[in-house]
Amino acid sequence: MNIPLATGSGTPAGTPAGTPAGTSSGITAAAPSSPAGLATLPRPASDEFDAVVQQGAYMPLTQFGVIDVTGDDAASFLHGQLTNDTQHLDAANARLAGYCSAKGRLLASFLTWRSGETIRLLVSKDVQAAVQKRLSMFVLRAKAKLVDASGELAVVGLAGDVRRALSSVFDALPDGVHVKVDGAAGSLIRVPDALGRLRYLWIGPKAAIEARLPSLDGKLKRVSPAVWDWLDIRAGEPRITQPVVEQFVPQMVNFDVLGAVNFRKGCYPGQEVVARSQYRGTIKRRTSLANVVGELDTVKAGAELFHSDDPGQPCGMVVNAACAPEGGVDLLVEIKLAALENGSVHLGAADGPALRFLQLPYGLPTEV
Template identity: 55%
Template sequence: MAADDNRRMTTSSALDGAAPLPHWGLIRAQGDDAASFLHSQLTNDFSLLGTAEARLAGYCSAKGRLLASFIGWKRSGDDILLACSADLLAATQKRLSMFVLRAKCKLSDASPQWRLLGLTGPSAQAWLGSAAPSTVWGKTTHEGADVVRLPDVDGTARFLWAAPLDVTPPALPALDEAAWRVSEVKSGVARIEAATVDQFVPQMLNYEVLGGVDFKKGCYPGQEVVARSQYRGTIKRRSFLFSSSAALQAGQEVFHDADPSQPAGLVVNAASPLALVELKLTALEGGTVHVGSADGPALIREELPYLLPVADAA
């Protein structure tokens, strides 16, 4: 079987069932000011967030670099959950808490009391039935769990399932965690990990294309830098999908064969054989890109599941 066929088997036909998500964690924001506080801190609009939708959002430094990324949703008007990378949850919660001040908002690590699963394929659709959110980032409550519709992969629907530990998980086929991680990378939706904190402005990860940035919502940390990047045409780096025969990991430097002296990009997320790589747009104009060094393992560009602005698509 060809390598391309292997990749399709990993990310398409094998995607059915429920997978554990130990690499994700949950921050819970509770209180009358929970939505307004998060609205003032994150790249997306949380003041108008309804209980039937979720948001992709980033948390930036004053220089506009992402310190964390979230999938956030409301359980009720004063109760919001933020799913983020587990390896940076504690540091992110601590930093956010520093800015709560007098706001009526309590932040806590909900991970020990909640279970997260990735659901996908025909069995997930059958379990959800008519309750399945019909659009990406739609959210529903089903059999005691919150369910968020994630971007499809190869036409296969995917969902984030979140529930307290006393809620019985759906009786779906067990899906290998590695297969789910490949689907995360192939979806093209980047997740900030500990290895990539403070490396990217949101547009480098295509967040504005994916609905992760609201340019009308007003101030938040780094907002001026993010807006300037958008409106002054200074986006010179984007994230693209690559495959490789080498085992890759987040934070690895990527080099162009014509310029071995300095990195051209960085691995954002990886799950063999795929990686989401942030890269200088000029590195796509010719030559080859490699991980680790200019003569390291080659990266083969794959197709993203969404379109980038024409000027950036290369």
């Protein structure tokens, strides 16, 4: 690798003058029962899962919020804060990105795209307010403003055989992952497939979307937003929610593999840690796909994992959890790579429910 490791000194990029590099982010992980966290969604009915796999379905996604970033310096400001390139983000594409603390730990994950002169950030609703407040602290003299657009916009997920139904709303459909098209009803973004089924995000003005949703009902089944959480997990795409804030360097949740980190861009908070992990071969933890017996009242993001051969200390953590159609809960888990080599991994304690590991839909680099 001939890309040099950034070796800047002093206060990390994006840190206001007088703020020590080790200062807490102010975005704290909440206990799973915290009223500020996302509500636990009921287990979807079996026919809701079947609709995605066998035909097509749509689901309003109440678990997301949207931050609009406007102003002449919106792109350059975000470029100096996020792990991905927003300076060269064009109107036809979306990008995953992370927002890190000075220690390189993820405070949030976003899907980013342009809507006219605005850059939009799709984020888990339970961390939105804290992240928006923190980002606003770093605007300083930049001509940029962050606004909560969640009240004006609707977010809808579509999965399965949905192209014909979408063709009645959009003149053209995205032909590749993270390709975006715009229409009178908002933006349509293709996101990674899950279980070989197409997936799209439709984001636009609430009134425009709500006026068009009834036309989908005769063609697609409306299902719970919990199905989308499951599809994200089966696509291997982690989402930072409140219980796991500041737990992971981007590579631990496979963000380098998913294209959420640009290693050639300029500085951002935590860049040195992220770059050092990439180029010095120190990535000893990754995110894997698994299933475990249980329900979401006990199987939650932030829960620790333990290895059968080392019960005294955790070997990993649940990143995301969602009800699985075949029973139990599907998980994305951040885990020591060595823990996958032998023995068994258990939820909560070494004698807790054993995880059954599944194959991710993408490959991971071989660590040395």
